[in-house]
Amino acid sequence: MIRLLIVDDEPYTVDGLYEMLDDRAELDLDLYRAYSPEEAMDWLMRTRMDIVLSDIRMPGMSGLELQRRIAEHWPRCKIVFLTGIRDLQMAQQAMRTGSIDYILKTEGDEAILRGIRKAMDELSLESRSEQIILQAKEQMRLALPLLHREWLAALLDPAAGGSPQPARMQDLGIPLDAGEPLSPVLARVDRWDESLSGSDRTLLMYALQNIASELFATVVCFPVHLDANHLLLLLQPAAGRSEDGVAAAAPLKASFVQGTVESLQDTCGRLLGLTLSFVSTAYPICWKALPAAYADMRRKLLLGLGAGTGMLLTVEPHRQSGPASMPSVRTMVKKLERLLEERLEEPFSETLKQFLEAPASHADYMQAYYAAATLLLSAAEAELSSAQEPPFDAETLLDLPAHRSRERADRTLLLAAAALFAKLRELRDERTHQVLDKLHGYIREQLDGDLSLTRLAEVANLNPTYLSVLYKQCTGHNLSDHIARLRLEKAKELLAETPLKIHEIAERVGFGTAGYFIRFFKKRLNVTPQEFRSSH
The missing domain is CATH 3.30.70.270 (Reverse transcriptase/Diguanylate cyclase domain)
Known part of the structure; x- marks a missing residue:
């Protein structure tokens, strides 16, 4: 997904471009709005932008100055300038200093789309x-x-x-x-x-x-x-x-x-x-x-x-000094450690069986058994909180003489490994659901606020792109679709149960303009908000 920031001191221009690009699903854009160069810099300090679509003449900071600052923070960011006839000289100067394109405001949406696609192609080509x-x-x-x-x-x-x-x-x-x-x-x-x-x-x-x-x-x-x-x-x-x-x-x-x-x-x-x-x-x-x-x-x-x-x-590393709590190097179980790290349960089990079958003498078997048992205990200690007990009986695991045969001892180790993998899956699912629950709660409370992917990533303490992928992975649908569904449900509720005006409802469900809200509503329900209210 390409992250694109729209910058202009005229709100009507910003909102119009946002709505036009938001309707172009094939571009797969993550869109952001800034109504001044200063607000644009706030976004650029918070997150990476791939493309910036900006007016070239703005009060306080020109597009050229904004371009210079963007280059300092995100040198690979592509900049497309919107300009008027009287600003052509500035636009040509911008092209010499790194702008990808400039477009006359009178050229219309198709010219803007061509400029954005050109920037996207440049980003792709740079991969080389x-x-x-x-x-x-x-x-x-x-x-x-x-x-x-x-x-x-x-x-x-x-x-x-x-x-x-x-x-x-x-x-x-x-x-x-x-x-x-x-x-x-x-x-x-x-x-x-x-x-x-x-x-x-x-x-x-x-x-x-x-x-x-x-x-x-x-x-x-x-x-x-x-x-x-x-x-x-x-x-x-x-x-x-x-x-x-x-x-x-x-x-x-x-x-x-x-x-x-x-x-x-x-x-x-x-x-x-x-x-x-x-x-x-x-x-x-x-x-x-x-x-x-x-x-x-x-x-x-x-x-x-x-x-x-x-x-x-x-x-967030520990600020105090001192040795890290790390297990010593275990050369005999290097492959098992890697398989455990990668959560490959079946290969881990097969490798453990081979590892335990290899020793010919009892002394060698004891060394292999305790090396594998130590690995499981170390992994359980490292990955579970101090309040949690290992998902297996540690005393039984470490009491090799209590097992009357190698077969029984092997079975004890294999069952302990299976229990550890099951616990790790359970904990990962719990952590994931906690993140999603926190995210859903924030969205419900902030339908009229900032629900950009960058803001939601800050709430979840995750990278924006990874949050988007994780959400789709866990729920089967996009985060933006979930937000749109909640906004639509809230809008229907307010239309049916309150006397609020259309523009007031638009603000309460997070739309900058009533026009954008009306188009959003009709696109999904095939009726305007007023028609919906009249029928309920």
């Missing part, structure tokens, strides 16, 4: 899929960045204290500043196509890295492959210069990181066919907080929402 794949193949030719992975693994070890050595970073060509905060982003490939070979998957991971580097080109982005499924991006602002010549860089805003991650997820889905989940921190953190923040991010991905795929999440 062929070039990305070629770059990925070139990187495949090079040696794998094992030193970077080892450097990061040591840094993420809680015992190491999370203090990088600048000299070592310089030796490894790591472009980050050890003295400045950073914003970590953890990416996970949720599902691989089983037909892909190992080299194909590695190629796609490098393509993911290249796309991430391109989208974060305006900041310092250092990507590290953690394993076959995970990529960690470490972000810092690009160093600038203050007026006195001293290096200075403003901290990265969470809205920029999250908005760019949203673009990254969408681009990789379209070009690479990958379903990705992302989790980022709600604010930049110091290096010493990285191990704890990383543990929180991994746990957030494990907990999940909805179907547990295609997620866009944020964490």
Whole structure:
């Protein structure tokens, strides 16, 4: 879905364009309105915009100044200017400084639609899929960045204290500043196509890295492959210069990181066919907080929402210092850990059976059994609240001598694993329903207020695009359809039971103008509001 902001100091123009574009369902636009450049900047500070349709001459701030500010925050945003005959010189100047198009106000709706479609085509072309794949193949030719992975693994070890050595970073060509905060982003490939070979998957991971580097080109982005499924991006602002010549860089805003991650997820889905989940921190953190923040991010991905795929999440890391509560490395159960993380119950069960059948001696079996039992207990402790008991009898699980045979011991482990998976599904469903209940309550109370996707995402504490996908995934219909249905039901109630005038009802159900409300009402019921009132 393309996010488009309409900006003009004339409310009639803004509302008219909004209604015209809202009727163009084939464009799949998420529309926003701003009645001044200042209001437009408020929206742009809250969320990423893909296209801005703006008047070029407005009081307080010209369209050219707005264009400059947009470029600072969202350099990939496309700007289409609406202009009058007397503003042609300004429009031509805008084209030289990055505007995608300018349209005379007298040209009509079709010209505006052409300009918007042109901007949408430009956004699509910028993905440059062929070039990305070629770059990925070139990187495949090079040696794998094992030193970077080892450097990061040591840094993420809680015992190491999370203090990088600048000299070592310089030796490894790591472009980050050890003295400045950073914003970590953890990416996970949720599902691989089983037909892909190992080299194909590695190629796609490098393509993911290249796309991430391109989208974060305006900041310092250092990507590290953690394993076959995970990529960690470490972000810092690009160093600038203050007026006195001293290096200075403003901290990265969470809205920029999250908005760019949203673009990254969408681009990789379209070009690479990958379903990705992302989790980022709600604010930049110091290096010493990285191990704890990383543990929180991994746990957030494990907990999940909805179907547990295609997620866009944020964490608020613990501000206190200290070691993160992370299990030690368990090499024998690496595959089981990955399957548990990905919530693949059947492969987990089959792998566990093979794992327990392999040991020949009793000593080896004991080691395998307790490694698997520890994994289940650690997972239960990490993913359940302190008030919740594990969904299996921990004492029985850990009492191997009490089981009279390996078969009975195996059965105990397999039943404990099944109970854990069932509990995790139950908790994920509960969390998802809590989010939806909160959202539905807010919508019912705010039918006359701001029900934009960005505002609802703030209420739900989720990324706007992910909220839209999650809602459709869980309910089977679009969030906008739910809002439209509630507005229609409320309007019918007010028309039948109150003497309120049509324009008053329009305001109460969230329509800016009576004309827009009347068209909305008639489109859905084939009668005007007045005709409906007369028949009831």
